[in-house]
Every structure is written in C-alpha cells, then in structure tokens.
Amino acid sequence: MAETKQKAGGMFSAVERWIAGRYLRARRQEGFISVIAGFSFLGITLGVATLLVSLAVFNGFQRDLLSRVLGFQGHLMVFSPNGPFVPPADDMRRLSALPGMAGVMPAIDGQGLLSIRDYAGGVLVKALNAADIARRPAFAGSLKQGTLPAGDGVAIGAKLAERGGIKLGDRITLLSPRIGTEGAPRSRSFPVVGILALGVSEFDATLVLMDLPAAQSFFELGETITTLELMLDDPAKAPGLHPAVSVSLSEPLLAQDWQQVNGAFFSVIETQRNVVTLILAMIVIVAAFNIISGMIMMVQDKGREIAILRTMGAGRGMVLRIFLLSGASIGIAGTAAGVALGVLASHHVEDVRQLVQAVTGTDPFNADIYYLSTLPSWTDPVQVALVALSSVALSFVATLYPSWRAARLDPVEALRYE
Structure with missing residues (x-):
C-alpha cells in the first residue's frame, strides 16, 4: 500500500482519521487503554473547567469590589497634610476644566460612635453635598429604603440598621471624637431617612452618610472639608490625569489616585489569583502526563498493527500522524468540554x-x-482563549514522544514475536 496522499487543505487523510478513531475505541480486551484515555479526557475537562471558574471568580471579585470602592471614595482624592482645608475657588475651576473630569466634590470622612437604645458601635461618617450624593451611582443605586440624605437626615448601611434594630424615622445619636467646648465629646441626634445596601460588608456595617453642611456642623469644621473627591468619566485614566491634577492645586494640597490608595489591597488579590491559577494549571499538566502514558501503552499494544501497516507501504509519517491525531483528539475534546x-x-x-x-x-x-x-x-474571553489554546498545545506536545516511538517502530522486530 503506497502511503496515503494528504487531502488538499487537510493535515490528516481520511484513512489516518479512521485508523486513529479505531485506536481510541479500544476492543474489550484492550479496555485498560480506553480507561486511561477516559481519565485523561476527564482530567483535562475538570482542569480547564476549574481553572476557568477560578479565574472568573477572581475577575468578578476584583471588578465588583473595585467598582464599589471607587464609587464610595472617588477616583482621585485631594487632601491637605495640615488637616481640614477650604478648597480654593481657582483650584476648583482648574480641576473642573480638566479633560475627562466628571465631578469635583467636597467631602468629609470621619469617625464617630453611634448609639440608639441598647446598641452602640463605631461608624464611618461620610458627607457630601446632597446634589453630589444623588449623582453618585454607588449611593443612589444602593438605596434600599427611604430617601437619600439631605439637611439633617442621614442614611445608614443595611447591616448597621439590622444590628442596631434601626428603622426609618428612628433618631440615632452620634458622638464625635472631637472634644466640645464643655470638655466632653460632642454629640448630636440625627433622623434616619434612608437605608443603603452597598454590597460591601464593611460599608454596610459601619456607614453613616449625611449632607455636607450637617457634617461640618457636627464635627465643628466650619467651612472646611477633609477631602476633595474627583470623579472621572473613566477610572482607568486616573493615574494618567494625576500629574495634571497636581499641577492644578495650590500649596500645600496634594493628590492621590485610587491605585495609590488601594494598590496594596488589589495587589494581594492579584497575587492570590496567580497562585491559584498556577496550582490549578497543574491539574491540566497531570492530565497531559496521563495522555503520554496512555499513548505509550497504545503504541506497545498496537505494535503488530503498526508493523502490518508498515509492511503494506505506510510510511513513518503516516504512523506519526495517526498517533498524533489519537492523542490530540483527547486533548481537544477534553478542552472543548472543559471550556x-x-x-x-x-x-x-x-x-x-x-x-x-x-x-x-x-x-x-x-x-x-x-x-x-x-x-x-x-468571564474574560481573552483568558478563555488563552486557557483553551494552552491546553490544546500541551496535549499536542504530550503526544509527540509516543507518536515518534510509534513511527520509529521496526516492523520486523514487532512481528518476530507474534
């Protein structure tokens, strides 16, 4: 038999595909080879699937947490190393005119002690102008009950409301860490007008959101603020816009972008993702080793058939392609099922x-x-494609040595002991 000619546009001929398929569908007495092939297929499927799920969870966790944190704190933050400050009007105008700037929002971030009936606990107090609160999707889109704060009314996190048994219309008492004129911490009562479900546990359990003038009065800050929060059309542009923001500020004001403020936290998430990805990738590698062992056993078991093919005129290239196709089929099928x-x-x-x-x-x-x-x-389509291509490539590499052994088999030696 002359070596089968390759069909135009195809790497494998119909005969090679048919023989490779027969080798994968082992007879009953060759069932152990089929079992190994099945475990190889299952290993690649589970490895690819687990890797994709893990990457998707890490991607979603980082993306969701980032959007919520940025919605809460702003994309760039302007502050004074000397403490609360009055933002200069010229600075505000220059900042508002920068490209990509969606909002320049005076803010106060502070701490306090909330008490109501028999409950007391520390809280984070955040204040913005009522109009700015309504413009921030992180707050406007998280309103679970009631209305957004304005005037003396405050909105609190849903978990904080649950822990304190606080309902709409209740009045909470806030104690400021600042010492008042009488030498005692300043306290004030505020009506609860809204309950927020922000989706971030820390915020839901500790947040008290209020109108800026109410916070200035409570903390006795006068016309000063603690932070100037800058919101951009695209948060990813914050590092690039940072130099222009710094140039627009009067001394001693400074600016930080969200990556500087949260860099360490998100770096930890990225490190964890890389470690988990490496560990789970080992599952696919182990499955590839199963392909190697299964293919070597197949070559040994099919020695007589290989010898007969060779004596009928099949070249080494044809034998090589048959076994490459057999092993690669396991990897491709397992990868497709895993994806x-x-x-x-x-x-x-x-x-x-x-x-x-x-x-x-x-x-x-x-x-x-x-x-x-x-x-x-x-699910990131690029990551899915990279995982799939890597799995197929690894499976193909795993078939090279067994296929080479099959192609190098001497038909005389193979038939001598039959």
Missing part, C-alpha cells in the same frame, strides 16, 4: 454558592471575610 463546563459554571457560580449554603448550612463566601455579599464572576 463549555467552565463557562456554564462561571455564569451560575452564585447559584452554586447558595445551593452549598442551603445543603450544608454554612456560608462558603462569608461577607464579613470577603467584603462582598454575593459571589461575583466575570
């Missing part, structure tokens, strides 16, 4: 979390530990 399973699971990861919680009675994603109240996920 489908991984993408599907990534879109329902929160449903899985709720199911696990309902069955076990424990929450595997505790909001007090992981900041967010739900398990987010976001």
Whole structure:
C-alpha cells in the first residue's frame, strides 16, 4: 500500500482519521487503554473547567469590589497634610476644566460612635453635598429604603440598621471624637431617612452618610472639608490625569489616585489569583502526563498493527500522524468540554454558592471575610482563549514522544514475536 496522499487543505487523510478513531475505541480486551484515555479526557475537562471558574471568580471579585470602592471614595482624592482645608475657588475651576473630569466634590470622612437604645458601635461618617450624593451611582443605586440624605437626615448601611434594630424615622445619636467646648465629646441626634445596601460588608456595617453642611456642623469644621473627591468619566485614566491634577492645586494640597490608595489591597488579590491559577494549571499538566502514558501503552499494544501497516507501504509519517491525531483528539475534546463546563459554571457560580449554603448550612463566601455579599464572576474571553489554546498545545506536545516511538517502530522486530 503506497502511503496515503494528504487531502488538499487537510493535515490528516481520511484513512489516518479512521485508523486513529479505531485506536481510541479500544476492543474489550484492550479496555485498560480506553480507561486511561477516559481519565485523561476527564482530567483535562475538570482542569480547564476549574481553572476557568477560578479565574472568573477572581475577575468578578476584583471588578465588583473595585467598582464599589471607587464609587464610595472617588477616583482621585485631594487632601491637605495640615488637616481640614477650604478648597480654593481657582483650584476648583482648574480641576473642573480638566479633560475627562466628571465631578469635583467636597467631602468629609470621619469617625464617630453611634448609639440608639441598647446598641452602640463605631461608624464611618461620610458627607457630601446632597446634589453630589444623588449623582453618585454607588449611593443612589444602593438605596434600599427611604430617601437619600439631605439637611439633617442621614442614611445608614443595611447591616448597621439590622444590628442596631434601626428603622426609618428612628433618631440615632452620634458622638464625635472631637472634644466640645464643655470638655466632653460632642454629640448630636440625627433622623434616619434612608437605608443603603452597598454590597460591601464593611460599608454596610459601619456607614453613616449625611449632607455636607450637617457634617461640618457636627464635627465643628466650619467651612472646611477633609477631602476633595474627583470623579472621572473613566477610572482607568486616573493615574494618567494625576500629574495634571497636581499641577492644578495650590500649596500645600496634594493628590492621590485610587491605585495609590488601594494598590496594596488589589495587589494581594492579584497575587492570590496567580497562585491559584498556577496550582490549578497543574491539574491540566497531570492530565497531559496521563495522555503520554496512555499513548505509550497504545503504541506497545498496537505494535503488530503498526508493523502490518508498515509492511503494506505506510510510511513513518503516516504512523506519526495517526498517533498524533489519537492523542490530540483527547486533548481537544477534553478542552472543548472543559471550556463549555467552565463557562456554564462561571455564569451560575452564585447559584452554586447558595445551593452549598442551603445543603450544608454554612456560608462558603462569608461577607464579613470577603467584603462582598454575593459571589461575583466575570468571564474574560481573552483568558478563555488563552486557557483553551494552552491546553490544546500541551496535549499536542504530550503526544509527540509516543507518536515518534510509534513511527520509529521496526516492523520486523514487532512481528518476530507474534
């Protein structure tokens, strides 16, 4: 038999594909080889799927947390090293005129002690002008009950309201860390007009949001503020706009972008993602080693058939392609199944979390530990493509040595002991 000619536009001929398929569908007495191939397929499927789900969860966690944190604190923050300050009008005009600037918002960030009935706890007090609060999606889009704060009214986090048994219309007492004129901490009563579900555990458990003039009066700051929050059309442009913001400021005012403020925190998330990715990638590598062992056993088992093919005129190239196709088919099929399973699971990861919680009675994603109240996920198409291509390439490499051994098999030696 002359070596089969390759079909135009295809790497493998129909005969090679047919023989490779027969080798994968082992007979009953060769079932062990089929079992190894099945485990290789399953290993690649689970490895790829688990890797994609993990990447999607890390992506979603970082993306969701970043959007919520930036919505709470601003994209660039202007402050004075000397403490509270009055923002110069010229600085405000220059900042507002910068390209990509969506808002320049005076703010106060402080701490206090909230008490109501038999509950008391520390809180974070944040204040903006009522109009600016309404413009911030992080606050306007998180309103669970009531209205946004204006005048003397305040809005509090949903978890804080739950812990303190606080309802709309209740009056809370805030104690300021500043010492008043009488030598005691200043206290003031505020009506609760809104309850916010921000989706970040720390904020939901400690936030008291109020109108800027009310906070200035409570903290006895007069016309001063603690921070000037700059909101951009695109938060990613904050580092690039940082130099222009700094040039626009009068001394001694300074500016920080969100990456400087939160850099260490998000760096930890990135490091954890890289470590988990490396660990889970080992599953795919182990599955590739299974392909190597399975293919070597197949070569040994099919020695007689290989010898017959060679004596009928099949060249080494044809034998090489047959075994390459057999091994690569396992990797391609496993990768395709893993991608489908991984993408599907990534879109329902929160449903899985709720199911696990309902069955076990424990929450595997505790909001007090992981900041967010739900398990987010976001599938990056580029990452999916990279994982799939890497898995297929690894599977192909794993078939090279066994295929080379098959092609180098001496038909005389193979048939001598048959």
